[in-house]
Amino acid sequence: MWQHNQSIELSDNVLLDQKLDYLHMNPVVSGFVSEPEHxxxxxxxxxxxxKGLLDVNMIE
Structure with a gap:
């Protein structure tokens, strides 16, 4: 089943950190790795x- 996603504004660092933590934990929760850094x-x-395989540019 396809889920429709809605855009959200990442208006502050708390919200940005929350979403990054969620993304980083996905491979852990799925059982692919034991730590997000792996x-x-x-x-x-x-x-x-x-240094990961991809270039990351953080916006300050």
Missing amino acids: WNWSSALDNSGS
């Missing part, structure tokens, strides 16, 4: 101080 295609690597 997923090679995740920006969780960059957030932990390492």
Whole structure:
């Protein structure tokens, strides 16, 4: 079943961090890795101080 998504404005850092945490935890919850930083295609690597496979540009 297809779910319709609605856009939301990430108006502050708290909301942005909440959504990033959700995205980073998806491979963990699915059982692919034990830690978000172990997923090679995740920006969780960059957030932990390492360098992931993708370029991440944080907007300040």
